[in-house]
Each structure stands twice: as structure tokens, then as C-alpha cells.
Amino acid sequence: MPVEQLPALLIAILAVGYTPGPANIYAMSCSLRHGWRASVRMWLGLLCGFLAAALIAAAAAHLIGAAFGKYVPYVRYIAAAYIVYLAYKTYKGGVSEGDDAAPSFISGFVVQLTNAKIILFDLSCYSAFVLPYSDRFVSLLPVTALLLLAGPGANLVWLLAGGTLRPLVLGHMKTVSVIMSAALLLCSAMLLFI
Numbered sequence: 001m002p003v004e005q006l007p008a009l010l011i012a013i014l015a016v017g018y019t020p021g022p023a024n025i026y027a028m029s030c031s032l033r034h035g036w037r038a039s040v041r042m043w044l045g046l047l048c049g050f051l052a053a054a055l056i057a058a059a060a061a062h063l064i065g066a067a068f069g070k071y072v073p074y075v076r077y078i079a080a081a082y083i084v085y086l087a088y089k090t091y092k093g094g095v096s097e098g099d100d101a102a103p104s105f106i107s108g109f110v111v112q113l114t115n116a117k118i119i120l121f122d123l124s125c126y127s128a129f130v131l132p133y134s135d136r137f138v139s140l141l142p143v144t145a146l147l148l149l150a151g152p153g154a155n156l157v158w159l160l161a162g163g164t165l166r167p168l169v170l171g172h173m174k175t176v177s178v179i180m181s182a183a184l185l186l187c188s189a190m191l192l193f194i
Contacts, residue, residue, distance in 0.1 A: 001139070025086075031162030050151035
């Protein structure tokens, strides 16, 4: 990737990574319900899931190039179904004071591995910023490292924001759960219809 392309990549990372999406909303929801300390395990799952998804996307982009595009719709349906499940869990949630299991590494890993927003973004970054200039797999890795800002970096910001806002919303958790669930359902609908 030419150095002149770096500002465009960083702007795309900020614009896509930090806007509401399934993993960001899930991170905030978990920290609102359980606090940010209890949600760190889940964030580590988001980090590992993102890295796995980004590397799989890099390998797919490298090995099968444009042919991968025909498989993207199938990932979209699986991801949309999982986001609807997250919306249901968020709606049924509310603030937990020990009666609900804390978010786990596995839950974060699965959320990120099925996060079509990030997978599609990773593929588009590889195809726009790397593949026109190099066909070597190793050329994709620096962009993968930068993409960590878009996924886990943004998830951590949302998780910390939820933990910070938790004391303010404790008395309004049902309303917050409805809003967070609606946001996840909107993510799912946008994934399928836009």
C-alpha cells in the first residue's frame, strides 16, 4: 500500500469502526449490565474474534480474490440471525447484580467472528488499499494491524463508555435495554436490506 493511501485508510477505519454496529452495541450493553471490569473478558473475545476474522478475510482476499464475493450473502444471513439473537438477549437483560452470567470470552469471539460489518469492511480495505499494489499475503498484514483500530479499538471505547454511563442509567435499564435491542435489530435489518 502506498503511503499516500494511509490517510484514506485511517479515515475509513474511524468512520466505520466507531459507528454503531453489532459488536460496539454488544460491548456497551455488556458494560451497562455488568460494568466494564466484568466485560473485559468479553472484549478479549472480541479482540481474538476480530483478529481471526481479519486474517480469514485476508487469506480469502489473497487466495480467491474476486470469487469470494459470491459467498458474502451467506455470511450476511448468518450474521443477521446472530444479531437478532443478541437483540433478544439484550432486551431480556437489564442490569444484572449477580443473577445473570457475566459476558464471556466465547460470546465476544462469536460476536466478532459473525460481525458482517467488519468482515465486509476488512475485505473492502484489502481490495482497495492492498491488492491493487501487491499480490503478496504479507502485504495484507500491516493493514490487518491497522484494522485492529476499527474493531477491538472501537469496541473498547464503547465498552468503557457503557461502564462510565452505568451509574446514570441504573434506574432506567429497561428503557436502555429496549433502545439497545432496537439498535441491534436495526443493524440486522441494515445488513439484510441495504
